[in-house]
Amino acid sequence: MKNGNADVGLIGLAVMGQNMALNIADHGYTIAVYNRNYERTREFMAHCERAEPSRGRILPSAELAEFVQAIARPRRIILLVKAGAGTDAVIGQLLPLLDRGDLIVDGGNAHWLDTIRRERELDAAGFRFIGSGVSGGEIGARFGPSLMPGGSAESWRLLEPVWQAIAAKVDPATGRPLEGAAPGRPVTGGEPCTALIGPNGAGHYVKMVHNGIEYIDMQLISESYWLLKHLGGLEAGAIASVFRDWNEGELSSYLIEITSDILQQKDPSGDGFLVDKVLDAAGQKGTGQWTAASALEQGVPANAIAEAVFARALSAMKEERVAASAILQGPEVQREANATHLVDAVRNALYCAKICAYAQGFQLMASAQKTYGWQLDFATIARIWRGGCIIRARFLQKITDAYTRDAALSNLMLDPYFRDALHRGQDHWREIVMLAVRNGLPVPALSSALAYFDGYRSARLPANLLQAQRDYFGAHTYERTDRPRGRFFHLDWPAPDRPETETGT
Ligand SMILES: NC(=O)C1=CN([C@@H]2O[C@H](COP(=O)(O)OP(=O)(O)OC[C@H]3O[C@@H](n4cnc5c(N)ncnc54)[C@H](OP(=O)(O)O)[C@@H]3O)[C@@H](O)[C@H]2O)C=CC1
Numbered sequence: 107m108k109n110g111n112a113d114v115g116l117i118g119l120a121v122m123g124q125n126m127a128l129n130i131a132d133h134g135y136t137i138a139v140y141n142r143n144y145e146r147t148r149e150f151m152a153h154c155e156r157a158e159p160s161r162g163r164i165l166p167s168a169e170l171a172e173f174v175q176a177i178a179r180p181r182r183i184i185l186l187v188k189a190g191a192g193t194d195a196v197i198g199q200l201l202p203l204l205d206r207g208d209l210i211v212d213g214g215n216a217h218w219l220d221t222i223r224r225e226r227e228l229d230a231a232g233f234r235f236i237g238s239g240v241s242g243g244e245i246g247a248r249f250g251p252s253l254m255p256g257g258s259a260e261s262w263r264l265l266e267p268v269w270q271a272i273a274a275k276v277d278p279a280t281g282r283p284l285e286g287a288a289p290g291r292p293v294t295g296g297e298p299c300t301a302l303i304g305p306n307g308a309g310h311y312v313k314m315v316h317n318g319i320e321y322i323d324m325q326l327i328s329e330s331y332w333l334l335k336h337l338g339g340l341e342a343g344a345i346a347s348v349f350r351d352w353n354e355g356e357l358s359s360y361l362i363e364i365t366s367d368i369l370q371q372k373d374p375s376g377d378g379f380l381v382d383k384v385l386d387a388a389g390q391k392g393t394g395q396w397t398a399a400s401a402l403e404q405g406v407p408a409n410a411i412a413e414a415v416f417a418r419a420l421s422a423m424k425e426e427r428v429a430a431s432a433i434l435q436g437p438e439v440q441r442e443a444n445a446t447h448l449v450d451a452v453r454n455a456l457y458c459a460k461i462c463a464y465a466q467g468f469q470l471m472a473s474a475q476k477t478y479g480w481q482l483d484f485a486t487i488a489r490i491w492r493g494g495c496i497i498r499a500r501f502l503q504k505i506t507d508a509y510t511r512d513a514a515l516s517n518l519m520l521d522p523y524f525r526d527a528l529h530r531g532q533d534h535w536r537e538i539v540m541l542a543v544r545n546g547l548p549v550p551a552l553s554s555a556l557a558y559f560d561g562y563r564s565a566r567l568p569a570n571l572l573q574a575q576r577d578y579f580g581a582h583t584y585e586r587t588d589r590p591r592g593r594f595f596h597l598d599w600p601a602p603d604r605p606e607t608e609t610g611t
């Protein structure tokens with residue numbers, strides 16, 4: 107195949123692809139672009155002509171073969187197309203046009219098992235493949251996303267300069283994102299929010315867990331808003347101010363910041379605040395569900411993350427809930443007299459639950475790495491989440507510090523900083539969950555995170571009875587507290603004298 111001059115190629119010019127192409131061009135690379143539907147390419151180029159200083163470095167093609175020919179070898183081709191069948195279709199069309207050694211980078215939200223399969227198949231056919239998580243939405247793709255690549259070290263060497271250039275940048279000491287990028291003027295300096303996560307599907311797995319954490323973070327914030335609204339009697343504009351204050355402290359994060367902005371938005375087509383008119387039915391595209399399913403498969407108690415997925419599912423049953431609300435009764439909501447205290451207590455509850463949510467996400471990755479033969483560096487993962495991605499937060503610096511102190515930390519909650527924060531905040535957290543329960547306000551994320559905290563810190567749980575029940579009806583055996591672990595016993599429950607036998611190890 108002919109060899110062109112473009113440094114990089116990109117396929118898929120929907121919101122993510124357009125913005126990443128511009129980001130790459132702003133960093134001085136010449137980039138060939140292609141989209142299945144050429145009309146989208148035409149509209150994109152028209153926009154570039156109007157408004158983009160780097161337009162001269164963007165080379166559109168109407169035909170896939172022409173696009174491939176425009177790229178210098180070994181080619182680096184980024185896919186930002188609909189995950190799943192769309193990605194396989196594009197790879198299938200590309201392969202006959204490529205040369206051995208060319209690199210395909212899938213930046214979509216792919217399922218990690220698909221990425222493992224694609225990497226194996228492409229490697230066997232002599233091509234290179236990287237599955238890279240991309241986070242930050244439209245603005246991140248444009249001015250600096252967090253990038254989580256998975257693939258071989260050899261493939262990474264080809265991609266690394268581009269990924270390091272376009273990734274979000276943070277101040278290495280404080281972890282604060284470097285702001286101020288504009289079209290044609292990317293930020294300079296700072297530490298890039300990207301690193302090779304591991305081989306094959308590791309990058310996409312970590313991106314999936316990022317999204318699982320995103321789900322629970324958003325659900326916790328939404329529950330906090332709901333409590334301030336119903337128990338505190340605060341209107342959206344007042345809650346926006348509360349979140350603005352919180353964004354100055356330990357809760358400071360992109361999601362808190364956008365929440366404040368959303369809450370202060372007036373309805374553009376009516377009276378009052380927009381948030382009060384947005385239908386309470388949340389969508390989802392699958393990454394949260396994959397995270398919860400993976401946690402179940404791995405046997406990792408990521409109950410709060412799963413609750414966040416279920417909470418979206420329950421919200422989507424809007425008509426059924428409306429019908430049920432006329433039949434099923436709960437308590438009358440009693441307003442809290444001391445709004446200042448309520449705000450403080452909710453802030454502490456949110457922070458404590460957030461610690462648990464991240465602890466669950468990191469425990470899940472720690473388990474998955476054993477299953478898939480990866481060696482994940484959790485300090486690095488936290489480091490590259492400090493900027494660019496949806497869950498970026500001041501908090502991520504604390505997680506980086508925790509895993510830097512102890513790379514083998516078994517649970518984030520055990521790190522001294524987070525342990526002390528949980529100890530400080532738990533009284534308020536319990537108070538808030540009790541208040542919510544007493545008033546019939548659903549707080550699945552705040553309460554399941556608390557159950558996780560209490561379960562994890564319990565030396566003994568009622569599973570003694572549960573295991574005895576299993577032995578009773580299914581001869582599933584039990585271990586004894588007065589014998590070493592790994593020795594199993596069975597009681598002959600139906601026998602009149604109920605003898606106990608040791609069944610082996
Ligand atoms: N939106 C977001 O905030 C984020 C998205 N992502 C991921 O990035 C990827 C791109 O996302 P987004 O920009 O939102 O776009 P979409 O996920 O909506 O995908 C649309 C793009 O995929 C192309 N496409 C779909 N099916 C095919 C096919 N069979 N063959 C060729 N092209 C196809 C479309 O081409 P056409 O115009 O011809 O239909 C279009 O360019 C997705 O995998 C998404 O999961 C990752 C992080 C954030």
Ligand SMILES: O=C(CO)[C@H](O)[C@H](O)COP(=O)(O)O
Pocket residue numbers: 215240241242243317320389390391392393394496
């Ligand atoms: O990856 C993303 C952000 O990190 C995408 O915005 C994704 O679509 C979010 O998931 P969902 O649509 O299920 O809310």
